[in-house]
Amino acid sequence: MTAPAPPGPATRPAPVGPPPARRSRVAGAFTLAAALLVAITAVHLTQGTSSVGALDLLRLLTGGDDEAARVLVASRLPRLLTGLAVGVALGFAGAALQSTTRNPLASPDTLAVNAGAHLAIVSTAAFGIALPALPSGGLAFCGGLAAASLVMLLSAGGQAATTRLILAGSATAMALASVTMLILLLFEQSTIGLFAWGNGSLVQGDLVAFTQLAPVIGVAALLLVALGHRLDLLALGDDTATVLGLNVRRTRLTVVLLAVLLSAAAVTMAGPIGFVGLGAPVIVRLLGKWVPEVHRHRVLMPLAGIVGVVIVLGSDVLLRAVLGGQAGVDVPTGVVTTLFGAVLLIWLARRHRDAGPTRQAPGGHAAVRSRGFVATVIAVCAVVFTAALVLGMLFGDTWVLLGDVVNWLQGRTGPAYTFVLDARWPRVTAALLAGAALALAGTTVQAVCRNPLAEPGILGITGGAGIGAVSLLTFAPMAGVLALSGAAGLGAVAAFALVYGLARRRGLNSDRLVLIGFAVWQGGTAIITFIVVSSDPWNTGKALTWLSGSTYGRTAPQVLPVLIALLIALPVVAAVRRELDLLALDDDTPRVLGVRLERARLIALGLAALLTATAVSAVGVIGFVGLVAPHAARALVGGRHTRVLPVAVLLGATLVSLADTLGRSVIAPAQVPAGLVTALIGTPYFVWLLWRSRAAAAAR
Incomplete structure (x- = not known):
């Protein structure tokens, strides 16, 4: 049995202190990400099924027509704010899970958090139970937490090799998805429309879910930023962190709970949007060559949140730009993010070699029989x-x-x-x-x-x-x-x-x-x-x-x-x-x-x-x-x-x-x-x- 490969970029310890010369680079990274976000947001607001365009929205600044205002408030603003909240939640959750498991491929998808939360929500819908956003989010949190706990337990507490984590997560997600699909088939009338939503859709009819869950996302994100120093210590290794006075188990448990809470909130609002939690932190860490401070968690997680929004809204913009405004209603945004994540995962797999505990002959434990x-x-x-x-x-x-x-x-x-x-x-x-x-x-x-x-x-x-x-x-x-x-x-x-x-x-x-x-x-x-x-x-x-x-x-x-x-x-x-x-x-x-x-x-x-x-x-x-x-x-x-x-x-x-x-x-x-x-x-x-x-x- 070979030993696990050395940790990848997701587990690199952060620099101890930020030299003043590098602070400008950090500010530059945030400025660039924010500028990209503003540009994508501006384009996103101009897209939709109605004929309201950029000029109509600009006229609202000078008291434009009521039609543009109604379209903006009833359709485009809820979709934009939902994408914003979901991107932040998944970006923070992915960065937190990758850091606490020291695994560059950990995310709400690969840990089956999204699958567990999705099953919990579909189960209530199948029996005709309509819950407000907060109770529905609570059920999603319980489902996601149970799934993540099982996956991390099977993968040796989340600190095992990448392949093992992927296999444990995929098996758990497949089982949960099987139950979800069974419910969708048996209760097809009461769950109609949930097939597309089950792949992550930003379609929203109002701001009710956003107003109820955005504060939860904001508080959880702030708590993760506050725990950034502890995560920096955790990246040094359990033994080193313990010597430095960190309660490793309590820190890891707290971070995982907050990450699952963020993932559950995102699923409740828009369904399971795939691979955003994987892609956003990986993209941020790739900047480490030029901006070493991104490995500090108080820089990493906010930047991952912004990149998560860019991925979600950018995928939505790309979808409607290529296929038209109606495609934004019919086709889940999660389809585009999943395709993006699949390409990213292939790149990571070709870049990193994993020699974990699954590398053994399949008959290694077989008995000798007459x-x-x-x-x-x-x-x-x-x-x-x-x-x-x-x-x-x-x-x-x-x-x-x-x-x-x-x-x-x-x-x-x-x-x-x-x-x-x-x-x-x-x-x-x-x-x-x-x-x-x-x-x-x-x-x-x-x-x-x-x-x-x-x-x-x-x-x-x-x-x-x-x-x-x-x-x-x-x-x-x-x-x-x-x-x-x-x-x-x-x-x-x-x-x-x-x-x-x-x-x-x-x-x-x-x-x-x-x-x-x-x-x-x-x-x-x-x-x-x-x-x-x-x-x-x-x-x-x-x-x-x-x-x-x-x-x-x-x-x-x-x-x-x-x-x-x-x-x-x-x-x-x-x-x-x-x-x-x-x-x-x-x-x-x-x-x-x-x-x-x-x-x-x-x-x-x-x-x-x-x-x-x-x-x-x-x-x-x-x-x-x-x-x-x-x-x-x-x-x-x-x-x-x-x-x-x-x-x-x-x-x-x-x-x-x-x-x-x-x-x-x-x-x-x-x-x-x-x-x-x-x-x-x-x-x-x-x-x-x-x-x-x-x-x-x-x-x-």
Whole structure:
């Protein structure tokens, strides 16, 4: 187990005292940021859906027409002030979280604060409870605090490596987002419009939320500035700070509470606007080369707040300038900020190398098993697989008996049961084949990346396939099955090529691959949201169902591409099982034994992309299967891929099939998408896995 990499710019200790010669540079930085903010604000006020322009607003200074005044007060000023408050809140929150965790990629997004706050607000809306801004903000605070606490606990108190924090945060955010999406699907009428808001929208009808929450943001920001000196000491290290008289635990707890409060206030006002909390502090710290004083927290946090406003309002200005005023209503501002943050995260991943506790062979903790035991495990998995197939055919909105299935196979059932079973068997087959494909893809990805926490979704492949499929569903809804599979495959291959190409700098690095894949995944999600809300903002059910992973309405031709991909990939992966064993060890051993490393990696990851693309085209986006199935297989039969591959494929197929059956049965005739069930099942396992590796790291 390698030691964590030295802290990046986010953890650099601040200079002890500001030399007078540098004060002018600090003032210059603030002046430049303020000037940029004023310019963006002026442009922002002139944009909108009405014909009121800059000249009309200028006439208000001399008593202009009432129409311009009404537009300014009712629409543009609330939107501007909301962007101002949200930018300040997220800029301060991101700077505080990065400093207290000493992690340059910590933010309200990567710590799942936004996801927890979002779930709390959507839950109240689903049950028709309308709360004022302050009580709603309180609920958001509780949800965000619970999520952040879990993530920081799993990542060793927030002081672990960057990759570990990203994985813990993404898993927690995925689980919370799954619950949120389930609520949006089950309570579609009472939560209409919240899909777009869930990606961060500045649309406001009045100033009520701003007037109630702006004082909270202001007080929390001032308290963080007052704690700036303590954060300067904390940046020197826990031991040094303790020697200097700082209560480290109390300081860290106070800062985290204030950061979560700011994030919750921002989510309450405008929804979860992505990556502002990550980007603003990073941009400010990049000025450290010319203005070293930005590393002092009493300079850093106010400047990060201003930059946060520039990012939020600048994204809003760019969105409406390119797509028109109506786009500012239909398309969430958070889509633009997330795309910006994804690019920034890719740049950071290529710039910093992380060798944290996730850099280990995926079979490092696997037990040694005898051949008889392995044969027994495979036989049991096959029996469970068969049982899942049978249960899938029996259960659903209409329950049938095993005898009915036998009669249906013989063509002797009546019209009612024939209709039910004719519609059910493609769904069961799709779930089994997609689960097997995702498990096989996850096994190869973990071996190639030597990262036990990697899976196709976290490497951006799923996001790329989702973009291709949702684009075709939106712009060519009458397209056939082959076209849908082709679009998903093209998106997956493009995303795979992008991630692989960007991660190959100075050799393929496991942590860099995961971080860049996470960025591409987030960017892909933002693009999917943009496609949905810009084309049909009031019909989000189709996209939600697809993004949740559902077998609803599947037909035999839609299942065929997954079967073909498995028939191609299974023999190839089985033939290179020895190479996978060697790739999972290190880079040197395969080369010494004559393995062409880059070609083997490319083939394995290419097959993973093919399998994931066809699975997504058949059942939508299903997460965690490619993570859980390989891990469970290695725990059962050891780390050799000769044994892992068949067990992982059977477990993956069984998991998705049971999740689909459960989703079709528990609230029939309504249905829970299989992807949401697998996320809710897979998250506890992932949490346990992180906790186990955390305990192992502490023991060493």
